[in-house]
Amino acid sequence: AKLGVVVVAAGRGERLGAGVPKAFVRLHGRALLEFAIATATSLPHAGHLVVVVPEDRAAEALELVERVLPANSPWEATVTPGGRERHESVRFGIAALPDSVDTVLVHDAARPFASAELFERVLAEVRRTGDAVVPALAVSDTLKRVDADGVVHETVDRAPLVAVQTPQGFPREALASAHETVQLQEGGEHGAPTDDAEVVQRAGGTVRTVPGERRAHKLTTADDLTVLESILAANAA
């Protein structure tokens, strides 16, 4: 039973406007992607890591992997080019995993400080239940539905709502076949799925939640850089 981790880092990061893809933005002298590679390969499992990056960043990503991975690591790693949408990048990532992998964690490079404990919590729940598992946090803000002009139409009950993060975990077969199904449906009534749990759900699978964590915050806009800086400072040894 081998673990596979797919780190998706092939987004262009247009909302951030940093001029480089989000995963290659530097934080304290390190590319964002390095943090996720380090955490994934610190897990005490013999695993296979696939890093999915923009085609023209493949050589750079390989250097990062070689720098981060200890020579005696039980982890193997490969770098593979991504697609136009996140779900395509994930599909290419899954395809690059060796056949021996039976459980997959998919993680956004844009969440550099998701902890090893979170990876383990998700993995344990996948292995316990055989279902898809996502980290989730309660929503604390009051939520409103607005129209295109920003005019409020209603307050949405937040009690049954959660915000979900990555890493998200799956039995490999369920994830791979769900991604095949979604690909066939493309251009249908739904927009592109923004996470893998949705892909599995559309295919009829059960998705469970485990507690998420604030430090798994995602870099989306420039404001998030400040949040990540403070998480890094708080967790520096």
Ligand code: C5P
């Ligand atoms: O754009 P967003 O914040 O939703 O991206 C989440 C993650 O998915 C990021 O780590 C990004 O690099 C990755 N991604 C990707 N391929 C795409 C789009 C996004 O690997 N085509």
